Amino acid sequence: MSDKTEVLNPETAGMGRRRFINTAAIAGLTVGIAACNDKPAAAPATTPAAPAAPAAKGGANVHLKPGELDTYYGLWSGGHTGDMRVLGLPSGREIHRIPCFVPDALVGWGVTNESKKVMGTKADGNLRYTVADTHHTHASYKDGNYDGRYAWINDKINSRIARIRLDYFVCDKITQLPNVQGFHGIFPDKRDPVDAAINYTTRVFCGGEFSIPLPNAPIEDHTKYRSLFSCVDAETMEVRWQVLIDGNCDLVATSFDGKLAATNQYNTEMGAKYEDMMSAERDACLFYNVARIEAAVKAGKFKTIGASKVPVVDGTHEANKDPKTSLVAYVSVPKNPHGVNASPDQKYFICAGKLSPTVTTIELAKVLDWFDGKLENLDDAIVAEVEVGLGPLHTAFDGRGNAYTTLFLDSQIVKWNVEAAIKFHAGDKSAKYVVDRLDVHYQPGHINASQSETIAADGKYLAVGCKFSKDRFLPVGPLHPENEQLIDISGDKMVLLADHPVRGEPHDFIIFKRDLVKPKQVYSLDDFPLAIKDSKESGVFRNGKKVTVKMTSLAPAFSLREFKVKKGDEVTLILTNLDKIEDLTHGFAIPNYNVNFIVNPLETASVTFIADQPGVFWCYCTHFCHALHLEMRSRMIVEA
C-alpha cells in the first residue's frame, strides 16, 4: 500500500478538500452544513486524503523531557463517553479521567454506594442512567479568574449538571434540571450582580436547547413547545430559578460584572425540522438580567411547571415589551448562530454565525443601557457584524484584543482583531480586522486559549477540537479519533505545534495555569462518615439477613484475611484504605459478583450486594500496590 501523503500535492489536496465542502455549502446542501451536533456523514469519506501539515516554523516546544511537568491544566469534556478528562499542556498528555455521569470500571464509579448516591438510583437500587453526553465544562471564578474550587459539566442527554471538586478532582454532586431537554450550554457567573462583596461564582447558568411541552405531554403541535434557561446554585446544586423563553437556548456566556448571562439562539422559528429551524435570516442572542430575574422571583412573580417546585419567570417576548422592566433582551443576530463567548477585556460577547459567515460583536454596556431605557434600539448594541469565513462556531481570546474563531466548513481558524472589526463595521473599510488564518485538520468545533475567558488571558496556547482526523493518525478501523490540535499564539502568526488523538468526542474545554488549583493527593479519614479508622474495628456484623463487613487495607494485606456470610444475605462491605502514602491505591474485586472498586490513600468506599452464590471467592487487590500485590487477598466464604 502506498502512503497517500507522499503522492498527493499537499497544497492541492488540502485545497480540494476545503473547496469540496465549501461548494457543498454554497450549493445549499444544507445537510452538509452541520455543526458539532450533527456531523456530515458523507462529506469526509468522499474527499482525498489531505497532507501532513508543514513542520511548524518556530513555536513553543511541546516535547517535555521525562520528569518535566506541564505548565497548564486542561479540563476537557468527554462527549458521549460521559466523563471529564484532565490534560497537561503543552504536552497534551492525558493525566486523568473523572467519571461523573456514567460508570467507570477502574474507579468503581457506579459500583460503590458512594458513587451511586451521587449518580442517582432507581427504587431497585440500580443506576437511573448509564449514558451521558458531556459538552461543556467551566470552572468557578473569583475576581475574574479561576479560583480552583469547582468545575461543572453538562449531560445533554439527561439534562444533568455535575460538579467536580477541584481539590480531589472528583465529582461530588449531580443535579437533573426539571422540564429541560437537550441541556447544552453552561457557564458559571463571575460575581454577584448586586452584592459587591460576592466577587466569586455562586450560580451556574444552563441553556435548554430542545423546546418541549411544559409540562411534558404528548402534544404534537410544536408551536406550543417552549424552552427554559436555568440557574443552579453553585454550592447546594439546587435549581434556583428558570426563565421561560421563546425559541431555544444553545451556548451560554456570563459577564464579568455578574449582571448579564447570555444564550445564543438558533431556533427563533421554533421549528421541529432543520429546514424550518434555518428558514429565518436572523435568530438571536438573549441577554438575561440576573438581578431583575432574582427580584421577580423574590416578589413571587413566577409560576411552577408540573411537579417541579422551581420558580419559573416569564421571559417571553409578550411579557417583556418594556425594556425598563424586561427580564430578557432578544438581540437579533444572523442565521443559526452557534457559540457565545465573553471577551477578557470584559466589554463584549461574540456570537458566531454558523450558517452566516459572520461574527457578531455585542457591547455589554449598550445592552445594560437598553435595560435602563437609555438605548432605544437594541440592534445598536451590535458594534460589529463582520465576515470571517464559512461556518464560524466558537471563539477564544488572547488578551491582546484578538479573537480566534473556528470555521467548521473552511477547516480553519481565523484570527481577527475585535477593535478593527468594530471600526470596519462603523464604516472604516480600510480597517483590516482579519489578522491571520490557519488550516486545521479537520472541521473544528470548540476552540479555547490559555486563560481565555478570564481577566488573565495570556495569549500563549490555543487548542482546537477537530471533529474529523481522517489521515492524521494510524488507521484503527472505522472509528477515527478526534484531533485536538495545539497552536502557539504568542506571535503574530499562529503556529501549529502538535496533533493529539483523543477518544470521541470532546467538545468544550478550558486551559488554565497550573498554580490555580491546589490538588490534594491523600484523603482525610474524616472525609468519609463510614471510615474505619482502626483495623481493630474490622469484622462481620450481622443484623438478621443484613450483614456489614468492615475491612481496612494496609499494603500488602486486607485486615480480614477471610470472612463468612450466608447465602441470601444482603452484604454491605466497607473498605477503608489506611495507607496514607501518596500514590498508594488499592483495589477490591470479588469474582462473579460484579464488584471492583479502588480506595485511594485514606479513602473509604462501600458496596452492597446479595450473597446469592455459595462457595469460596478470592477477593483480591486490583491496583498494583506492593511487591506482594498478587498475594494481597481476602477470602469470602458464602455458606449454603
Ligand code: K7E
Ligand atoms: Cu459547538 Cu455542544 Cu459546544 Cu460541540 S457544541 S463543538
Ligand code: CUA
Ligand atoms: Cu493492594 Cu494491590
Ligand code: CA
Ligand atoms: Ca434559525
